[in-house]
Amino acid sequence: DAGVIQSPRHEVTEMGQEVTLRCKLISGHNSLFWYRQTMMRGLELLIYFNNNVPIDDSGMPEDRFSAKMPNASFSTLKIQPSEPRDSAVYFCASSLVRPGQGRKLFFGSGTQLSVL
Amino acid sequence: DAKTTQPPSMDCAEGRAANLPCNHSTISGNEYVYWYRQIHSQGPQYIIHGLKNNETNEMASLIITEDRKSSTLILPHATLRDTAVYYCIVRAYNSGNTPLVFGKGTRLSVIA
Numbered sequence: 001d002a003g004v005i006q007s008p009r010h011e012v013t014e015m016g017q018e019v020t021l022r023c024k025l026i027s028g029h030n031s032l033f034w035y036r037q038t039m040m041r042g043l044e045l046l047i048y049f050n051n052n053v054p055i056d057d058s059g060m061p062e063d064r065f066s067a068k069m070p071n072a073s074f075s076t077l078k079i080q081p082s083e084p085r086d087s088a089v090y091f092c093a094s095s096l097v098r099p100g101q102g103r104k105l106f107f108g109s110g111t112q113l114s115v116l
Numbered sequence: 117d118a119k120t121t122q123p124p125s126m127d128c129a130e131g132r133a134a135n136l137p138c139n140h141s142t143i144s145g146n147e148y149v150y151w152y153r154q155i156h157s158q159g160p161q162y163i164i165h166g167l168k169n170n171e172t173n174e175m176a177s178l179i180i181t182e183d184r185k186s187s188t189l190i191l192p193h194a195t196l197r198d199t200a201v202y203y204c205i206v207r208a209y210n211s212g213n214t215p216l217v218f219g220k221g222t223r224l225s226v227i228a
Contacts, residue, residue, distance in 0.1 A: 043218040103215075108159055
């Protein structure tokens with residue numbers, strides 16, 4: 001398995017532009033997490049899905065952020081309009097949750113976003 | 117989930133054992149200890165987890181004290197590639213669908 005695949009690896013955009021980050025889960029996994037990492041705030045959870053359903057989006061900074069899972073293996077995180085303070089590394093992670101079992105997350109390589 | 121306390125940074129000589137401590141004094145009976153690490157510019161990587169018995173895998177060993185209030189991750193022969201931030205996370209095993217919350221971790225520097 002290729003692991004969790006994120007694209008693009010790097011994104012540079014101007015303030016006000018729409019940004020879309022993409023994530024392909026490991027085949028068979030049923031949970032998807034979007035995290036954001038900055039020097040100041042560390043690794044923060046933005047939103048997570050179980051079986052394609054958003055469970056908790058309380059970590060999403062504001063309405064400019066939205067995330068979707070159009071199918072069981074793919075997710076997008078969209079920022080519209082983007083702002084310089086959105087600059088960060090965005091990670092997605094997937095896992096397979098079975099009843100009574102713990103959680104092992106598999107992370108992608110991240111998308112380095114720079115908003116100028 | 118119980119809180120954890122880790123030293124912000126540690127150094128270790130290449131080839132020596134790296135012993136990374138974690139305090140989790142408020143851990144409850146159904147909570148496991150997980151360790152992840154993040155190598156620069158990569159996503160976090162699962163290392164190991166345990167409940168009360170010591171655990172070992174191909175990456176590391178996990179030693180949990182008898183009262184379970186602290187644990188130590190051991191990298192037996194640290195290499196330069198083990199330089200990373202190591203996160204200790206305590207979480208109920210059957211909490212299933214809820215996400216992991218990462219703290220600040222310990223920045224391990226392996227020195228040649």
